[in-house]
Amino acid sequence: MNSGHPRPGYFFVDAIHRLRSPLVPTVVAVFVAFAGTLSIFATTGVAIASQQRTIDLINSAEGRLITISDPQGDAGLSERSITAIKSISGVDWVLGVSPAHDFVNSALPGGTSVPVRNFFGDLPAPISTGHPGVLGPGQALAGPGVARKLGLADGVGAIENRTEKAVIVGSFSASSPLTSLNSGVIMRPNSDTGARLLRFWVSVEDVAQLQPVAAAVSKALVVEKPGGIQIKLSPDLARLSGDVVTGLRQDAALTITGLLFAVAVLIGALQFGRVASTAKDIGRRRALGASRSVIVAQVLINAGLTGLIGAIAGVLVGLVLSVVIAGQLPGFGFSAAVAVLMVLASLIGAIAPAIRAARLDPVRILRVP
Amino acid sequence: MQIQAVGLSHHYRGAEASALLELSHTFEEGTLTVVSGPSGSGKSTLLYLLALMLTPSLGSIRWGDQDVQALEDTERSELRAKHVGFVFQDAVLDLSSSALDNVTEAGWLAGMTRVESETKASELLEKFGIGAKARFRPGEVSGGQAQRIALCRALVKSPSIIFADEPTGNLDSDSADVVWRALEDAATEEGATVIVATHDKQRTKRMPNQLRLVS
Incomplete structure (x- = not known):
């Protein structure tokens, strides 16, 4: 049927x-x-x-950047801020630098000096380096042409100033927004504890998160004089x-x-x-x-x-x-x-x-x- | 399946007179009944009413034990698909499909599988001498062959009821013989209730079951 x-x-x-x-x-x-x-x-x-x-x-590296600085150098911006900010949701990377100190080639005490900045946090994507692995304490990377300026024929060697010594183990090249670092040497400090930062950069994952992350960063800062801190971001880009x-x-x-x-x-x-x-x-x-x-x-x-x-x-x-x-x-x-x-x-x-x-x-x- | 019409009347919307007036008749299972009468006497209307394609204005229709005239369209369509084979005067074939596909479609609509329907359709086309034309379209065969295709389509689902509306009106004598013989066989050998509306007095004289309508 x-x-x-x-x-x-x-x-x-x-x-x-x-x-x-x-x-x-x-x-x-x-x-x-x-x-x-x-x-x-x-x-x-x-x-x-x-x-x-x-x-x-708009969502480029500069559009997603928050810059925190201590223009007078007396706000007491602690490197502990880095750890606190890293844990904020929406943060892509954080990099902090100390004020610069002049260093010379240890083998040429009267040679040309270059600015050396201690850095805190992991080296972010805008900084490319040929050095394999993570830098140890006292190890440093020279910006483009800086090793030659110091008289380091092989691009590596010891440098020093009156109080500190470091070893350049390779070179780096920073792209926007960190190109200001190219003129000197960046160095993993011998000791993080108690270090004071001159400036640090926080990159967010999405430009739309810029405002809320900036607010969270402002709260997470470990600083002695909050009034001495400047926080810059690009709200216009986020709005756009x-x-x-x-x-x-x-x-x-x-x-x-x-x-x-x-x-x-x-x-x-x-x-x-x-x-x-x-x-x-x-x-x-x-x-x-x-x-x-x-x-x-x-x-x-x-x-x-x-x-x-x-x-x-x-x-x-x-x-x-x-x-x-x-x-x-x-x-x-x-x-x-x-x-x-x-x-x-x-x-x-x-x-x-x-x-x-x-x-x-x-x-x-x-x-x- | 016995079909019973009781006091059946139908009036087409906008028409002056009734197409059918208070007809009562019982169509027995396994018989072929010839419905005759002059043009306008309501032969086709009666077939469409009994086939559940029209709803009567008055009266009732029973298929076996079931009152069917008041069923919803879905149920009427289902009953038609399951039980009814219909042969129209001008074949009414899908001109874009082959003879085989025309016959197969009726089986599909009845719920047969494609294989079942195609196998049965091929057997029927062979039986009626048009197996070689199975892949031909209706426009590529003669009128007599087209009507045989329509006959195969009516038989493919082994229906218990067959309606034929002037099935031989446009056919030569040989083709008409084939169609009449097939309809008689369906009644006597398959036990179908066959109801044929026709003007063909010569051919229907010998038929034992007659229903004559008057204008």
Whole structure:
């Protein structure tokens, strides 16, 4: 005994068949979904890519930096601040330096002196060094050209001043925002305890976290005279980043909504045409036992499939377009969302035609006058 | 399956007169009943009512023990898909599909698997002498062959009820013989309730079960 209900495989094979027949409405529906998807990429997608690039620039190393300094040198900024700040959520890296002291090559007591700063914390990404491993106490790295200035032919050797000695074991090169360190030597101090800092830098992971992290850093400082401390950051950049994101969301929502509405209307009109041109087929299927819900499902599956094909093609071409125009991809999430929304728009547009198809009277269609 | 019509009337919306007026008749299982009458007497309307494609204005329809005229569309469609084979006057085939696919589709809609339906469809197309045309589309075969395809489509799910609305109206004598013989066999050999609406007086004279409608 038959169940009287078509199996899922029927819908799949039928959907593939109805993509080919009739072919013209299918091609037009696919083109509408393709054009809609491409339009979203050409407007919002390219804007997102461009604005993403702007956000990336804002979110650069300098934009994410908090600089804490003791300009008078008498605030008593303790190196213990480093440990406290490292534990703050959202902090990427912390580097502190002491006031500079002049050192000379130990083998050339009357030679040229260079500034040497003790550093605290781990060497961050902006400082590249050829020295393998972590520096031990009393070991130092020379900035570009500094070893030659000291008269160290091999780039390594002992240096000293009246109170301290150190050994240069390699060189370093600092990029923005730490380029000011390049003119001297940075040295792991012989002892951290009780050291006073002149300045330290805190880099946050995301520019949007700049303000809250700065507030937490301010509270975590270990300092004798808090009034003598200067904290600098770039709040304008953080605000700009927020403005870009918010503005983008509003513009994108408006554009995408408009385009999806247009696609839904066009797909609806196309599906009405398809239903009218295949009325006899629908009547035949109803006579063979297809229920109204089967007819609705067939129309919606057809609309969803044409929408999906058009959306995939549109996304692929749109990604290429974004790279060509904006030099950047808009991201997987955006692309997937556009494709899903395009299929949804196609389905929504096809609801009214599907109901119309289901309500066709098979007797009126099939009767021979 | 026995089909019983009791006081069946139908009035099309906007029409001046009733298409069918207070008809009562019992169609027995395993018989072929010829419904005849002049144009406009309600032959096709009766078939569509009994096939649950129309809802009667008055009266009741029973399929076996079940009152069926008041069922919802989903249940009527399910019953039609499970039990009914329908042969229309002009075949009503999907012109974009092959003969085999046209026949197979009826099996699928009834809930058969693709393999079951295709196997049965191929057997029927062979039986009715059009196996070689299985991959042809309806536009590529003659009218008689198209009607045989429609007959195969009606038989593919082994229905317990077959309705045929002027099934031989457009056919030559040989093709009409094939169709009539198949319908008679379905009643006598398969035990189906077969109801045929026709104008063909010559051919129906010999049929034992007749229902004559008047205008």
